[in-house]
Amino acid sequence: MQSQSKAVEYLLEANEFNWEIAPGKTVKAWGFNNQLPGPVLRAQRGETLSVKVKNNLTEPTIIHWHGIRLPAAMDGTGGVQKPIEPGEEFEYKFIVPDAGTFWYHSHYNETVQLERGMYGALIVEDKTDPVFDGEKVIMIDDMKLTADLEFTKPSWSLPRLIERHDGRQGDTLLINGKEDPTINIHAGQAERWRFINSSSARYFKLYLGGKTFRIIGTDGGLIEKPVAVTEALITPGERLDIAVGAFEEGETFNLNALSYNRSTFLRSKTETFAKVHVLKAKSSVAMIPETLRVIEPLAPQDAPVQRKVKLSVGPSLKNGLDFLVNNDTHVNDKPVKVGELQVWEINNVSLMDHPFHLHGFFFQVLEINGKAPEYKAWKDTINLTPRTKVKIAWMPDDRPGKWMYHCHIVEHHAAGMMANFDVI
Ligand code: C2O
Numbered sequence: 001m002q003s004q005s006k007a008v009e010y011l012l013e014a015n016e017f018n019w020e021i022a023p024g025k026t027v028k029a030w031g032f033n034n035q036l037p038g039p040v041l042r043a044q045r046g047e048t049l050s051v052k053v054k055n056n057l058t059e060p061t062i063i064h065w066h067g068i069r070l071p072a073a074m075d076g077t078g079g080v081q082k083p084i085e086p087g088e089e090f091e092y093k094f095i096v097p098d099a100g101t102f103w104y105h106s107h108y109n110e111t112v113q114l115e116r117g118m119y120g121a122l123i124v125e126d127k128t129d130p131v132f133d134g135e136k137v138i139m140i141d142d143m144k145l146t147a148d149l150e151f152t153k154p155s156w157s158l159p160r161l162i163e164r165h166d167g168r169q170g171d172t173l174l175i176n177g178k179e180d181p182t183i184n185i186h187a188g189q190a191e192r193w194r195f196i197n198s199s200s201a202r203y204f205k206l207y208l209g210g211k212t213f214r215i216i217g218t219d220g221g222l223i224e225k226p227v228a229v230t231e232a233l234i235t236p237g238e239r240l241d242i243a244v245g246a247f248e249e250g251e252t253f254n255l256n257a258l259s260y261n262r263s264t265f266l267r268s269k270t271e272t273f274a275k276v277h278v279l280k281a282k283s284s285v286a287m288i289p290e291t292l293r294v295i296e297p298l299a300p301q302d303a304p305v306q307r308k309v310k311l312s313v314g315p316s317l318k319n320g321l322d323f324l325v326n327n328d329t330h331v332n333d334k335p336v337k338v339g340e341l342q343v344w345e346i347n348n349v350s351l352m353d354h355p356f357h358l359h360g361f362f363f364q365v366l367e368i369n370g371k372a373p374e375y376k377a378w379k380d381t382i383n384l385t386p387r388t389k390v391k392i393a394w395m396p397d398d399r400p401g402k403w404m405y406h407c408h409i410v411e412h413h414a415a416g417m418m419a420n421f422d423v424i
């Protein structure tokens with residue numbers, strides 16, 4: 001099978017380079033092919049993707065393919081591969097089995113490498129995708145910079161401890177690596193906007209100046225039916241595909257993140273990430289069907305729980321303040337068997353939000369605090385608000401090896417809120 005499918009080849013060179021986030025405002029970024037975000041990689045569902053990663057940095061790196069159901073050896077974590085040393089390269093090669101909005105990012109020294117820009121989008125298209133007049137990939141990020149536009153360095157200071165607690169949230173707001181960009185769309189047209197939250201810790205509550213938009217997809221591709229909303233939360237690691245338009249010529253509005261209180265020391269407020277300008281009218285060929293996809297339930301809502309995963313913040317045996325899975329840091333969880341349906345309860349007993357991410361497999365959310373979710377979807381990242389229990393179901397298909405789950409606030413992941421487990 002693998003040898004017969006068409007291969008799409010890319011080269012990603014990890015470099016340090018000067019990146020202008022706004023006119024006259026340049027940072028020393030780390031990223032791929034001297035651009036931030038890295039290039040958008042595209043393939044058709046079922047194709048083989050081959051990506052050579054050349055590391056020109058002064059420290060090792062590893063690249064993770066967030067949301068792709070690939071073989072364990074290609075997952076890009078320290079559990080399955082040796083870091084790519086400076087001057088070395090590694091070829092990632094795998095089939096992309098699902099259409100949707102995915103991304104790649106550093107999975108090594110993430111609190112530094114992801115923050116500096118080591119991420120990009122991976123878009124997998126399918127012939128049966130709904131037809132739009134245009135498409136935009138929109139990567140959300142923020143940087144925490146000093147007045148001299150330097151990335152702040154770790155030190156044992158109070159701000160540093162707060163950063164460890166809350167995750168690193170900066171006030172340099174970026175869309176596709178730029179501060180305050182303008183996004184254009186033609187009047188009368190409908191576009192697919194694919195959002196990816198690549199920030200370390202920012203909770204992005206999307207708001208388009210009160211305009212209604214339709215959610216059409218999330219982590220694992222299309223959802224069942226478009227859902228019309230005026231705001232939608234996108235937490236770190238998550239994706240959200242929306243249909244926007246049609247708008248009227250001359251309209252302008254902001255692309256905002258509404259205030260979201262994730263129970264941290266940070267004060268939350270509404271912030272503007274970009275402006276949207278509606279240009280002169282053009283004819284439309286967009287066709288968004290009523291039913292986008294059928295999602296068969298993996299398990300009934302009342303399926304018995306087989307495994308409990310508790311997320312908490314508190315003292316561990318090893319350290320002082322830690323971010324814990326089942327009362328420990330950097331956990332080795334029990335193996336799961338190929339073909340045995342998994343029903344897990346993730347219980348956030350802490351007083352802060354955590355976006356839970358499972359590598360390599362999509363899950364369905366059966367319930368959130370006892371209630372079915374608003375719509376059916378395939379997910380790989382789900383936010384847990386404080387004192388929330390989420391029940392998920394997922395199927396370990398025939399891809400044995402070492403996998404992991406963790407909180408996608410990268411500082412929490414680094415502080416221990418993660419587990420490895422084997423699929424056997
Ligand atoms: Cu997007 Cu282990 O991460």
Ligand code: CU
Nearest residue numbers: 354407409412
């Ligand atoms: Cu967390």
